[in-house]
Amino acid sequence: MADQPGWIKLVQGPDGAELRAGGAWIVEHAAALDRLIAETAKAAPPKALDLAEVTLLDSAGAWLLARATSQGEAGAVPWLNLAAEFQPLAERVLAAGPKVTPERPRPRTFVDWVADVGEGAEEVFSETLDLVAFFGEFVLALGRVILRPRRFRWKPLLVHIEQTGINALPIVGLISFLVGVVLAYQGADQLRRFGAQIFTVNMVGVSVLREMGILLTAIVVAGRSGSAFTAQIGTMQVSEEVDALRTMGLDPMEVLAIPRVAALVISLPLLTFFADLMGLLGGGVMCVLLVDITFSQYLGLLNNAVTATHFWVGMVKAPVFAILIALVGCFEGLRVSGSAESVGKMTTRSVVEGIFLVIIFDALFSVLFSILSI
Amino acid sequence: MAAQSSNVIEIRGLVNRFGPQVLHDGLDLDVRRGEVLGVVGGSGTGKSVLLRTIIGLNRPAAGDIRVLGRLTRELDDEAWRKLQTRWGVLFQNGALFSSLTVAENIQAPMRERGDLPPELMEELAGLKIKLVGLPVEAGGKYPSQLSGGMKKRAGLARALALDPEILFLDEPTAGLDPIGAADFDQLIRSLQQSLGLTVVMITHDLDSLVTICDRIAVLVDKKVKVGTLDELMRDTHPWIQSYFHGPRARAAGIVVG
Numbered sequence: 001m002a003d004q005p006g007w008i009k010l011v012q013g014p015d016g017a018e019l020r021a022g023g024a025w026i027v028e029h030a031a032a033l034d035r036l037i038a039e040t041a042k043a044a045p046p047k048a049l050d051l052a053e054v055t056l057l058d059s060a061g062a063w064l065l066a067r068a069t070s071q072g073e074a075g076a077v078p079w080l081n082l083a084a085e086f087q088p089l090a091e092r093v094l095a096a097g098p099k100v101t102p103e104r105p106r107p108r109t110f111v112d113w114v115a116d117v118g119e120g121a122e123e124v125f126s127e128t129l130d131l132v133a134f135f136g137e138f139v140l141a142l143g144r145v146i147l148r149p150r151r152f153r154w155k156p157l158l159v160h161i162e163q164t165g166i167n168a169l170p171i172v173g174l175i176s177f178l179v180g181v182v183l184a185y186q187g188a189d190q191l192r193r194f195g196a197q198i199f200t201v202n203m204v205g206v207s208v209l210r211e212m213g214i215l216l217t218a219i220v221v222a223g224r225s226g227s228a229f230t231a232q233i234g235t236m237q238v239s240e241e242v243d244a245l246r247t248m249g250l251d252p253m254e255v256l257a258i259p260r261v262a263a264l265v266i267s268l269p270l271l272t273f274f275a276d277l278m279g280l281l282g283g284g285v286m287c288v289l290l291v292d293i294t295f296s297q298y299l300g301l302l303n304n305a306v307t308a309t310h311f312w313v314g315m316v317k318a319p320v321f322a323i324l325i326a327l328v329g330c331f332e333g334l335r336v337s338g339s340a341e342s343v344g345k346m347t348t349r350s351v352v353e354g355i356f357l358v359i360i361f362d363a364l365f366s367v368l369f370s371i372l373s374i
Numbered sequence: 375m376a377a378q379s380s381n382v383i384e385i386r387g388l389v390n391r392f393g394p395q396v397l398h399d400g401l402d403l404d405v406r407r408g409e410v411l412g413v414v415g416g417s418g419t420g421k422s423v424l425l426r427t428i429i430g431l432n433r434p435a436a437g438d439i440r441v442l443g444r445l446t447r448e449l450d451d452e453a454w455r456k457l458q459t460r461w462g463v464l465f466q467n468g469a470l471f472s473s474l475t476v477a478e479n480i481q482a483p484m485r486e487r488g489d490l491p492p493e494l495m496e497e498l499a500g501l502k503i504k505l506v507g508l509p510v511e512a513g514g515k516y517p518s519q520l521s522g523g524m525k526k527r528a529g530l531a532r533a534l535a536l537d538p539e540i541l542f543l544d545e546p547t548a549g550l551d552p553i554g555a556a557d558f559d560q561l562i563r564s565l566q567q568s569l570g571l572t573v574v575m576i577t578h579d580l581d582s583l584v585t586i587c588d589r590i591a592v593l594v595d596k597k598v599k600v601g602t603l604d605e606l607m608r609d610t611h612p613w614i615q616s617y618f619h620g621p622r623a624r625a626a627g628i629v630v631g
Contacts, residue, residue, distance in 0.1 A: 026537060027498075027536050027537045030490055030494065030498075031489040031490050031491065031494070034490075034491060034494050058537035058569070059498075059501060059502070059505065059534070059537050059569060060498055060501075060537055063497065063498060063501050064494075067497070085570070088567055088568040089568045089569055089570065091568070092505065092564075092565075092568040092569070093501065093505075096501055096504035096505060338518060339472050339518055340472070341472045341473060
């Protein structure tokens with residue numbers, strides 16, 4: 001690129017001022033040329049623009065020159081002596097017209113903001129309705145499958161159990177173990193002040209079995225498998241696979257949703273059981289270290305502290321949470337529309353809604369159990 | 375710049391292989407300045423891979439590629455980025471960024487340069503939109519609001535954002551109706567002439583080959599055969615024979631009678 005950068009200057013000719021431009025008028029120098037034009041154009045309108053010395057011209061350069069000489073408007077400055085090789089380009093750019101800038105979108109006002117809040121609220125409401133309707137459709141499809149069990153798809157069920165259950169064991173186990181450790185550590189610290197350190201065992205046992213085991217497992221699974229469901233079904237939606245299913249007379253609910261929900265209903269309780277064990281193990285390790293008891297003493301104390309009821313209170317929530325997470329995952333997946341961007345958006349939404357619903361239902365369960373005094 | 379060579383792209387001894395499968399084996403190809411070169415070939419002969427190799431998305435197993443006189447594999451990052459601004463690519467479905475409007479899409483490569491004032495970028499984006507024959511209002515729309523043909527035009531506008539010297543097109547008329555495809559062919563031809571572009575286009579569209587391509591490169595036997603339509607018509611290679619003498623070729627008016 002040995003070409004000299006473009007230049008433009010005002011020259012006093014025999015019959016008035018004339019603009020003269022030369023060099024390379026290309027996008028590479030556009031920023032500098034833009035400034036140069038702003039400085040030159042301050043003078044009174046020239047009679048003509050002489051382009052004899054222009055060595056390179058591209059559409060950006062031509063546009064800058066066209067704008068400087070207000071082409072296409074009243075009082076346009078005529079162009080002279082443009083090299084023949086640049087003529088077609090100049091014609092083309094000038095044909096695009098003086099006004100090329102698209103209108104900017106209107107700036108947002110306070111009213112827009114209020115309208116957004118309203119729209120958002122309406123969307124939450126209508127989406128809740130849609131989710132309830134989806135649940136209804138799911139129950140109907142489930143009824144059809146129960147009446148004709150041969151239509152149930154076993155292979156995807158097993159695949160999803162493996163993906164959502166077996167593959168989640170390490171992360172669920174590790175998190176539960178660590179939470180058991182933390183509970184015991186904090187509990188022992190607080191209870192020591194009352195000389196009630198030994199009750200750390202009760203605290204760990206009851207909180208892990210009733211709440212922590214199931215809640216942590218459900219949150220991990222919502223993040224891990226709920227999102228995966230949405231992404232899988234969403235991608236199928238984008239590549240029109242879901243439409244293909246429909247045209248073959250296959251119900252996406254039956255083919256996609258039921259195996260996933262069933263798989264999670266099986267794997268989430270099993271994962272919860274595993275999480276309970278790991279949580280109690282973590283608490284036990286910490287009790288042995290801090291409370292000065294042996295591990296067999298810990299097991300003995302645990303046996304007195306918790307009953308089967310505590311265990312079942314936790315476990316009974318697992319299938320409910322499984323249905324919530326899997327349904328939301330499939331629901332958001334089927335709501336994906338067209339673009340890949342919406343897969344990402346819906347996946348985020350699926351995780352947030354899944355965890356939100358899990359916690360809401362956990363609170364409802366607490367109320368229910370306290371009414372039943374369990 | 376123009377004095378160095380009349381070839382803007384020179385490929386020598388290109389080898390591309392994926393596992394045991396060899397796609398290109400000692401492929402040589404020259405693209406001359408200011409021509410429209412059509413690239414054709416059967417499915418799986420590596421048309422797209424050839425294009426991706428030239429623009430640096432695929433690293434060849436062997437061979438030299440010179441683009442605008444520069445040996446691509448010897449360029450450092452800085453020089454490579456500089457070279458990249460001298461070509462534009464239109465991907466098959468436009469590949470517009472879905473989260474940006476058309477005008478913002480066109481400004482994306484300009485923004486990368488970093489020195490253009492925002493108003494000028496807006497104006498240049500508007501100019502490109504007009505150049506590719508879209509209405510000015512299209513600039514404020516998102517890709518999902520555009521039809522397939524408009525998406526291609528918008529993609530073309532983005533490819534032209536930095537006034538490149540070479541334009542790579544991957545099946546520009548695929549998925550367009552015959553009228554839209556003919557319009558798009560004419561658009562490419564007229565832009566090529568007025569902006570002084572060199573165009574390399576992969577295509578399956580025999581009409582495009584007839585109406586706008588100066589020369590045609592056929593991918594056969596892991597190499598290319600280049601020639602004008604007339605020269606290739608006389609070629610005895612069986613694939614080329616059936617390609618240019620098949621029923622569709624007849625429909626496109628290549629074969630008379």
